[in-house]
Amino acid sequence: MKVVEPIDSEVMLQGVLAAGITHIVHVPDSCQARFLELARSSSAIEVVTAATEDQAIGINAGLILGGKRSMVSMQHTGLWASMNTIRGVAIDMRVPTFLLVGLYRRDVNKFLSEHDSVGLGRFIQLMDSVDYLRFHNMDTPIKKMDTYVPYWYEDCLKQRYPTALILGRAMV
Amino acid sequence: MWYARSYAIEKLLALKKAENAISVVTMSAVPAWHAGGGADTLHIDVACMGQAASIGLGVAMARPDKAVMVVDGDGSLLMELGVMAVVGHEFPDNYHHFLFVNHRYETTGGQPVVELDWSRVAMATGYNQIGAGIPRYLGFEGPGFYPLEIEAEAPAEWPSINLADSTEKFMRELTSA
Numbered sequence: 001m002k003v004v005e006p007i008d009s010e011v012m013l014q015g016v017l018a019a020g021i022t023h024i025v026h027v028p029d030s031c032q033a034r035f036l037e038l039a040r041s042s043s044a045i046e047v048v049t050a051a052t053e054d055q056a057i058g059i060n061a062g063l064i065l066g067g068k069r070s071m072v073s074m075q076h077t078g079l080w081a082s083m084n085t086i087r088g089v090a091i092d093m094r095v096p097t098f099l100l101v102g103l104y105r106r107d108v109n110k111f112l113s114e115h116d117s118v119g120l121g122r123f124i125q126l127m128d129s130v131d132y133l134r135f136h137n138m139d140t141p142i143k144k145m146d147t148y149v150p151y152w153y154e155d156c157l158k159q160r161y162p163t164a165l166i167l168g169r170a171m172v
Numbered sequence: 173m174w175y176a177r178s179y180a181i182e183k184l185l186a187l188k189k190a191e192n193a194i195s196v197v198t199m200s201a202v203p204a205w206h207a208g209g210g211a212d213t214l215h216i217d218v219a220c221m222g223q224a225a226s227i228g229l230g231v232a233m234a235r236p237d238k239a240v241m242v243v244d245g246d247g248s249l250l251m252e253l254g255v256m257a258v259v260g261h262e263f264p265d266n267y268h269h270f271l272f273v274n275h276r277y278e279t280t281g282g283q284p285v286v287e288l289d290w291s292r293v294a295m296a297t298g299y300n301q302i303g304a305g306i307p308r309y310l311g312f313e314g315p316g317f318y319p320l321e322i323e324a325e326a327p328a329e330w331p332s333i334n335l336a337d338s339t340e341k342f343m344r345e346l347t348s349a
Binding site: 025049050051055061062065066070085087088089 | 196216232234342
C-alpha cells in the first residue's frame with residue numbers, strides 16, 4: 001500500500017512562479033529532477049548549481065540579501081549535512097531560507113518512521129528538534145499547491161525563519 | 173609579500189570606501205574591519221565558518237551593479253573549497269575575493285592548515301583575475317582572487333554583533349543603494 005502520493009512538478013512550478021521566485025539554488029536531488037528540468041526551461045527562473053548544500057544555503061542567503069527572491073532545493077541527506085549552516089545563516093543571521101527537500105530512497109510503501117536507516121527513519125525527529133525550523137510534510141500533497149507555496153514563501157520572508165517542504169516521493 | 177593584518181585591512185577599507193563596495197567579512201578579519209569603520213555601511217559579518225565566499229557570490233549575482241569584496245581566510249575557504257568552482261562557473265565580474273593566508277586556524281589556537289597553491293586553484297576554477305597583492309581599484313573585470321600572505325597574530329575579540337539586526341540593516345541599506 002502506497003502511503004505517499006506524488007506531487008505534480010508542473011503544479012509545484014506554478015506555485016514557485018506564483019511566489020515570484022527568481023532563483024533556485026540546488027544540489028541535485030532525484031525526487032526533484034523533473035521539477036528542476038521544468039524550472040530550467042522557465043525564462044522567469046535562474047537555476048544555480050552549488051557544489052554542496054552548505055554553499056547552496058550561503059548563495060541563497062546572498063541572493064536574498066541582495067534583494068532577489070530565491071529558494072534552495074536539495075535532498076534530505078544534504079539537509080542533515082548542512083545543519084550547522086542552517087543554524088548560522090538561517091537562524092543566527094535570520095536570512096529567510098525556503099527549502100524544497102526530497103527524501104532520497106524513501107520507500108513509498110512505508111511511513112517515514114518505519115525506515116531502518118537513521119537518515120530517513122529519524123528525519124522528522126531531526127526537523128522537530130530545531131525549534132526555529134518550520135516544515136511541511138508533503139506525504140499527502142495538499143490541493144492548491146500553487147496557492148500554498150506563495151503563502152509559505154511570504155511567511156518565510158516575513159518571519160525570517162527557515163521553512164522546508166518535505167517531498168515524500170519523486171515528483172512526476 | 174607579507175602584510176601585517178592591520179595594514180592589509182587599512183588598504184582594503186580604502187578600496188571599499190573609494191568604490192562604495194559591499195563587504196562580506198569572516199573570522200579573524202572581523203575585529204579590525206569593525207575597528208576601521210568598514211562595518212558601518214553595506215557590510216555583512218559571516219560567523220558561519222566557510223560561508224563568506226558563498227554569501228558574497230549570491231550578493232554579487234543579485235547586485236551586478238555593485239562591487240562585492242569577500243574577505244576570507246585560508247582555513248575558512250578550505251572548508252568550502254568547491255565554492256571557487258561555482259564562482260568560476262557563475263563568473264560575476266563584480267566579485268572580488270581576498271584571501272588572508274596566515275597558514276593557521278587562528279581563532280582556535282593557531283593549528284596549521286593544510287597548504288596549497290591558492291593562485292593555481294583560482295586559475296583552475298576559472299577566476300578571471302588573480303592578483304599578487306591588493307589592487308589599486310576593483311572595477312568590473314572579475315571574478316578576482318587575491319591571496320594575501322598575512323603575518324600571524326594573536327586572535328582579537330570579536331565586537332559585540334547582533335547578526336540578525338546587522339543582516340536586516342544591510343538589506344535595508346542595499347535597497348536604497
